[in-house]
Amino acid sequence: MDAFSSSSFRRPLLFLFGSAFFWLLAGNLLSLIAALGLPAPDWFGGAAWAAYGRIAPAARTAWEVGGASLGALGIALFVARPAGGSWGRALVWAGGVAWNLALLGGLGGILRGESTGIPGLEMPRPMWTLLLIGYLLLALPIFGGLARSGAVLSVARLYLLGALAWFPILLAVAGRTLLCASVAGPAQPPIVAWFGQGFFLLWLAPVALAAFYHFLPERLGRSLRHEGLARAGFWAWMTVGGWTGAARLVDGPAPAWLASAGVAASIALLVPVLAVAAEARAAWRSGVAWDPACCFLLAAAVAFVVLGMEGFLTAFRALNPVVRFTWWEAARADLALYGVASLAFLGAFLAIVPHLTGREACSIAMRALRIHFGIAIGGLCLWVGALAQGGLLQGLGLLDPRVPFSAVASLTSPFLWLSAAALLVLFLNHLSLAGLGIATLRSRAASEEKK
């Protein structure tokens, strides 16, 4: 069917996706433990590693740096058609192993109580160096592949290029200013906001959209409907995306001009968001035909549009003070990590599997995948919806000084239980999805042996 099924990059690609899936499961499990610990703080017998302050950042790291980022690297490797034969393959292996080791050491460090406590950069310092080395090793063959593009980059490769250019800068600048010789205290929050927002909006999200723009035409058998708009949207995104983080500084200890710039950028981000919405609408109209890969990718695009709208709305004075410091902000982060990054990675993987096995999934697997998709969306809506609703109530309670703080906390508790239930459903869904994936790949190995 395709060069990748026999290509030398098949195994390293499977390694990236396999480890991404492993960390997705790990992140999901850690999130579940963290969520259960909220309404019942000492349910794990008061173990130090299970205290919310350790397990919550560990869970976030497993999702962000593990599942979502390794999935993004897998997507990048596939879409870029890596260069360099055997040395390229060796680089991908080395980079993937370095990344996984950094993550393993980093998570262990956080759970042991060695977190740096810098939001988004909680892993102990040496692990970030190892991670950056892993990235550079992986990026070489990927860039080599991109460099062999024709005269004009495809939309998907353009988005990929943006993400691949942003990531090392984000990490190097944050490493230099926050992790190594840290700058003065008052200057750190803007950089933390810049890095935190950038990690999603300029690294994970563009790769997710690259998957959307790459695989959707392939699966639907037609070209993009709004290619020009997608290109314009990309440049608008890259122009304002790097400024939206400052919106997190509204009313905080930072100069007002920074927060204003962030709010303006969050509003301007609506332009690329609408470009994605237009393509998603066209895909929906032309009938995704319940192709599982398309469904996951389309859902990721829709989640991205929802996030963009949310950023636009909560940038305004009327809503911002209500949702600040509440579960609403956690819901937003979870929608970004699971709804956009993880769903896109799952969809991309489903679209890639036929390239690896040389044939489409059988009808039983298709039906199973549709059920998995339904459960994933249901779980996501329950998880994020419960947190958002709880956050809204929490925010209204916090703004009313007559409501005591403990009453606000008990107000949110049913919603926390709901979100924990959703995480359990998602975890079981991911486990069985992993089983299905392994069975599919094994059947190809078995049929090869017969030959």
Next chain:
Amino acid sequence: MKALLLPLAGLALLIGASVLGLVVAPVAQLSRLEPVGVPRSALAERGARIYRAEGCAECHTQQLRPVDVAPETSRGWGLRRTVPRDLVRDEVPVLGTLRIGPDLANVGKRHPDAAWQLRHLYAPSAVVPGSLMPSYAFLFQKRPPGSAPGEGIVPTADAEALVAYLLSLDQSVLVPEAKR
């Protein structure tokens, strides 16, 4: 390679602008501010590291918003909004993003008793009924009876340091820029 050159040049420009705006400019503007309040002891500095490593900021903010935006002063959390100068003495500011527990910007002022802080860390819900905070009993040691001095449950050096840090949290000095 040709296809990459123009996009890469554009990206370099845009990424550079963002770094200039959100990294270089804040560093230039905020690096030489006058500190407010008193300097921290070495013990409290050590406590700050434990506060960060234990992820206390997952549940507690250390930033108050302007009075006209949110009624945080009416909750007894402080007297004024947090300003950049409050962070001058922080090696790593821990502003936090989520208020599962109350804000701690002024907790040293609010609960200045070290024994209260220790008891609260050991068994939060015994001190604040209905509290959802996990117990930090793992920062304490149980000694067999008879092994005086400091019989029974004694705080480790980490717990002492954490409490010293908590007691140092105080943004009660009024500053002109907080009036906005």
